[in-house]
Amino acid sequence: VLTKLDPTSHWLAGQVAGIHLFTLAGGMTIGAAAVLLYHAIGRIAGVSGIFFTGMKEGGLWRWLFLGGIVVGAGLGAYLFPSLNIVSRPNPSIWILTVSRRLVGWGTRQGGGCTSGHGVCGLGRLAPRSLVAVLVFMAAGIFTASLLRHWLGVPA
Amino acid sequence: MKSNLSALAAGLLFGLGLMLSGMSNPGEVLSFLDWTGEWSPDLIGVLGSAVLVSLVGFQLARRKDKPWFEAEFPALPKKSIDRPLLFVFPTEVRNKGHFPSDQAATKLIWLALRNIAEKWKNPPISRHAAKAQPAIQFEERFMLSE
Numbered sequence: 001v002l003t004k005l006d007p008t009s010h011w012l013a014g015q016v017a018g019i020h021l022f023t024l025a026g027g028m029t030i031g032a033a034a035v036l037l038y039h040a041i042g043r044i045a046g047v048s049g050i051f052f053t054g055m056k057e058g059g060l061w062r063w064l065f066l067g068g069i070v071v072g073a074g075l076g077a078y079l080f081p082s083l084n085i086v087s088r089p090n091p092s093i094w095i096l097t098v099s100r101r102l103v104g105w106g107t108r109q110g111g112g113c114t115s116g117h118g119v120c121g122l123g124r125l126a127p128r129s130l131v132a133v134l135v136f137m138a139a140g141i142f143t144a145s146l147l148r149h150w151l152g153v154p155a
Numbered sequence: 156m157k158s159n160l161s162a163l164a165a166g167l168l169f170g171l172g173l174m175l176s177g178m179s180n181p182g183e184v185l186s187f188l189d190w191t192g193e194w195s196p197d198l199i200g201v202l203g204s205a206v207l208v209s210l211v212g213f214q215l216a217r218r219k220d221k222p223w224f225e226a227e228f229p230a231l232p233k234k235s236i237d238r239p240l241l242f243v244f245p246t247e248v249r250n251k252g253h254f255p256s257d258q259a260a261t262k263l264i265w266l267a268l269r270n271i272a273e274k275w276k277n278p279p280i281s282r283h284a285a286k287a288q289p290a291i292q293f294e295e296r297f298m299l300s301e
Contacts, residue, residue, distance in 0.1 A: 019200040026176025027201035031208025033168035038213065040161035042222035042229055045169065049232075061162035068166020075167065076174030083175060087182030110240050111232065115169075118202050123209030126234035133202075140188045149191030 022083060034119050037065065046116020048107035095153065110136065157224040176201040261292065 034045040041061065043050075047069070054062035077084040091099075107113045110132045112121060117136075121129020147153040170179075177183040178201055187198035221227050 015194075015196050018195075019197060020177070022175050023177060023197050023200045024204045026172045026174070026178070027204030028208050029172030029175060030169055030201070031172075031205035031212070033165045033172060034205070034209045035212025035216075036168060037162060037165035038216055038222070039219070040165070040223050041158045041225045042227070043162075044232060045165060046232075047169075061159050064159050064163040065166035065169075068163045068168075069170035069173065072167035072170025072172075073174040073179050074170070076171040077179075080175065083177070085177070085183075086180050089181060089185055114202070116232070119205045119209050120213070121232075121234075122202075122206045123213040124231075124234065125210075126232075128234050128236050128240060131236050132240060141190055144185060144188035145191045148185075148189050 022080075030115075030119060031123070034115070034123065038120070044116060044120045046112045046120060048104075048113035049111070049116050052108060095147075106136070161224060172205070261289075 037043050037045045043061075045065070047066070050062045050065055053059065054066065103113075110117070112129065112132060114133075114136075117126075117129040117132040122133065173179045177197060183195070183197060186193060186195040
């Protein structure tokens with residue numbers, strides 16, 4: 001049994017070892033940002049929800065937070081140019097139009113996105129968020145694999 | 156002022172983290188989602204390390220009765236699993252379709268109230284309080300004999 005499992009465990013070890021240190025540092029920075037927002041003003045750092053409520057009700061802090069994300073990412077790209085790798089897939093306008101609508105609708109339906117459910121919800125130990133993360137990850141994996149491999153859509 | 160500044164700081168930190176972790180690169184996210192290509196576990200690493208930090212942070216926050224720069228914690232999103240999370244069509248939209256107007260919905264509630272009122276065993280005082288409201292709204296339906 002062990003010999004059968006070996007290639008898999010080697011592959012897994014390789015994948016884990018291959019995780020860049022910056023990947024973990026970046027993740028911890030994201031977590032710290034969510035914790036900061038909660039400790040400072042008691043808000044959940046759910047990007048889709050903040051954007052949605054910001055569109056509906058406004059609120060300066062919401063737009064400062066959202067603008068900060070854009071500026072912060074730009075600042076990071078400026079400070080660490082070697083990390084600024086963008087291997088952008090080149091989807092057609094149809095794929096973009098349909099998918100962004102699905103993302104917007106889905107995050108409202110599910111009440112959160114990767115940041116709200118993933119980072120904050122899991123941190124708050126919310127069963128709702130665990131379900132949401134598992135469902136949208138599974139759906140994402142299924143869709144990406146289906147479109148790109150089996151249907152050969154260049155997305 | 157301090158609230159807005161801290162929101163900006165949190166946003167900057169969030170963006171920096173996204174960029175450092177490589178998650179600002181759509182190709183990187185895709186390399187996790189697409190299992191048929193060159194797979195990379197980086198997204199799990201990012202989410203995992205972020206959750207690790209937020210887990211500690213949110214648990215520490217439970218001991219506080221208010222945030223630093225606000226008078227109190229706002230109502231938090233619920234944690235329980237409900238229908239809209241799992242099902243494609245939200246319940247409220249589906250129910251809204253059956254009622255042409257708000258008044259129609261109120262009428263239905265009033266009729267249902269009349270039906271259950273006959274079986275009520277509560278003291279009359281609560282019954283009257285509940286009945287008073289539709290009596291104002293649908294004045295013409297209350298006859299003197301009732």
